[in-house]
Amino acid sequence: MSRTPIIAGNWKMFKTVSEATAFVSEVKGKAEVAGVETVVCAPFTALPALVEAVKGTSIKIGAQNMHYEDNGAFTGEISGVFLKDLGVDFVIIGHSERRQYFAETDETVNKKTHAAFKHGLTPIVCVGEKLEEREAGKTDEVNRVQTTAALAGLTAEQAAEVVIAYEPIWAIGTGKSSTATDANDAIKAIRSVVEGLFGAEVAGKVRIQYGGSVKPNNVAEYMGESDIDGALVGGASLEPASFIALVEGAK
Numbered sequence: 001m002s003r004t005p006i007i008a009g010n011w012k013m014f015k016t017v018s019e020a021t022a023f024v025s026e027v028k029g030k031a032e033v034a035g036v037e038t039v040v041c042a043p044f045t046a047l048p049a050l051v052e053a054v055k056g057t058s059i060k061i062g063a064q065n066m067h068y069e070d071n072g073a074f075t076g077e078i079s080g081v082f083l084k085d086l087g088v089d090f091v092i093i094g095h096s097e098r099r100q101y102f103a104e105t106d107e108t109v110n111k112k113t114h115a116a117f118k119h120g121l122t123p124i125v126c127v128g129e130k131l132e133e134r135e136a137g138k139t140d141e142v143n144r145v146q147t148t149a150a151l152a153g154l155t156a157e158q159a160a161e162v163v164i165a166y167e168p169i170w171a172i173g174t175g176k177s178s179t180a181t182d183a184n185d186a187i188k189a190i191r192s193v194v195e196g197l198f199g200a201e202v203a204g205k206v207r208i209q210y211g212g213s214v215k216p217n218n219v220a221e222y223m224g225e226s227d228i229d230g231a232l233v234g235g236a237s238l239e240p241a242s243f244i245a246l247v248e249g250a251k
């Protein structure tokens with residue numbers, strides 16, 4: 001079953017509007033490789049300018065979070081209605097930094113995943129274990145619980161469209177990346193969870209990325225594994241040359 005590889009940059013809380021558009025000018029035509037889907041997930045403030053800047057390119061734009069309600073008294077929040085209105089295509093949901101610092105739970109991740117589909121956005125749903133969970137041999141269990149909760153109540157068609165990002169927390173921003181074989185094993189286990197929930201056809205279609213200290217010099221190794229369909233990249237997605245190398249490495 002062939003799945004289109006997807007490289008997504010997660011800029012986190014980096015880049016002003018002018019920095020964001022300058023980045024696109026530099027990567028245009030270069031971070032566009034046939035057979036690889038390229039996504040940039042930026043701060044909310046940069047999204048309108050980015051959507052404009054990537055017009056006529058194959059680069060897609062994503063947000064890094066959203067609220068699950070459409071409107072309401074939720075000071076400081078952004079809804080899927082607003083993102084869709086801007087022309088955004090993707091949204092990261094349940095990043096471990098949101099779970100750790102902003103009280104994101106499996107329940108809100110599930111609500112946001114449903115809301116993303118309601119508004120025609122493709123969710124990139126993040127799962128992954130903490131260091132102590134890994135050391136206790138609980139990696140697959142943690143991923144099973146988080147994946148099951150995130151996808152609860154989706155139709156098979158929606159589940160096949162979700163992008164799952166397996167991001168072991170101990171590997172994020174630490175330079176301590178998971179080995180490609182360990183990441184592939186964890187991702188295979190996640191795929192079998194999807195199979196248990198939605199069947200083999202959906203499991204064969206769903207794209208599962210690895211994230212955590214992915215760099216231009218290790219991306220090809222991950223992509224060479226059977227079940228890794230791309231990468232969600234923080235630090236190494238911020239510099240144009242590095243981002244281009246990541247997309248090229250995913251061929």
Ligand SMILES: O=C(CO)COP(=O)(O)O
Nearest residue numbers: 010172173212213234235
């Ligand atoms: O959290 C990540 C992407 O969402 C990974 O970040 P780094 O690539 O900086 O380790």
